[in-house]
Amino acid sequence: MxxxxxxxxxxxxxxxxxxxxxxxxxxxxxxxxxxxxxxxxxxxxxxxxxxxxxxxxxxxxxxxxxxxxxxYHDFRDHPAGRQVLKICRAEACQAMGGAGVAAETLARLGVDWHGTTADGAVTVEPVYCLGLCACAPAAMIDDRVIGRVTAERLTREVRQ
Known part of the structure; x- marks a missing residue:
C-alpha cells in the first residue's frame, strides 16, 4: 500500500x-x-x-x-526527497495525538517511515524528540520546527 x-x-x-x-x-x-x-x-x-x-x-x-x-539516523544510503519531513515519535508528542498525526500524514503522502513520495518531493522520517514538547505534537520540515501540528497542516506545508 x-x-x-x-x-x-x-x-x-x-x-x-x-x-x-x-x-x-x-x-x-x-x-x-x-x-x-x-x-x-x-x-x-x-x-x-x-x-x-x-x-x-x-x-x-x-x-x-x-x-x-x-x-546515526541522519546518514542515508540513498538520496532523500527534495524536502525531509521529520515527525516526532517521543512520549510527549505521542500523548498529544502524535501517533494519529503521523499515521494520517503517512497515509496522505502514500509512504511509510523512511519512504519518499513517488514524485521525489518528500521523505518522511521518525525522530525521537525535537525539543518542542510544550507544543506537541511537533514536526520538522527541512530545518524548520513546527509545533501543534496536524496531518492537514503537514501535508499542506510539504506541498507548497
Whole structure:
C-alpha cells in the first residue's frame, strides 16, 4: 500500500570522487564523521560503495564504517526527497495525538517511515524528540520546527 521512491537512477560517484572528498579529512581527530558528513553534503547520501573506500583510508574494517553509518539516523544510503519531513515519535508528542498525526500524514503522502513520495518531493522520517514538547505534537520540515501540528497542516506545508 505504501510506496517508496526507488533509489535514484542518477550516476553514482566513483571511488576516486569519494576519495577526493574524504582524503583531505584524514588528518582530523576522529575523521570518519566529518568524512560521512562531507559525502552526504556532496551527494545527498553516503553511497554504499563509499564504505570500502573509507575503511581503506582510515585502516578500519568495513563493518566498523558501516556500523557508524547505521548508528546515526541522519546518514542515508540513498538520496532523500527534495524536502525531509521529520515527525516526532517521543512520549510527549505521542500523548498529544502524535501517533494519529503521523499515521494520517503517512497515509496522505502514500509512504511509510523512511519512504519518499513517488514524485521525489518528500521523505518522511521518525525522530525521537525535537525539543518542542510544550507544543506537541511537533514536526520538522527541512530545518524548520513546527509545533501543534496536524496531518492537514503537514501535508499542506510539504506541498507548497
Amino acid at each position: 505504501h510506496e517508496s521512491m526507488p533509489a535514484s537512477s542518477a550516476p553514482q560517484p566513483s571511488a576516486e570522487e569519494i576519495r577526493q572528498i574524504a582524503a583531505p579529512l584524514c588528518g582530523l581527530e576522529g575523521p570518519l564523521l566529518p568524512m560521512l558528513h562531507a559525502l552526504q553534503e556532496t551527494f545527498g547520501h553516503v553511497p554504499p560503495h563509499a564504505v570500502p573506500v573509507l575503511a581503506e583510508l582510515l585502516n578500519l574494517g568495513r563493518a566498523e564504517v558501516h556500523g557508524v553509518i547505521s548508528f
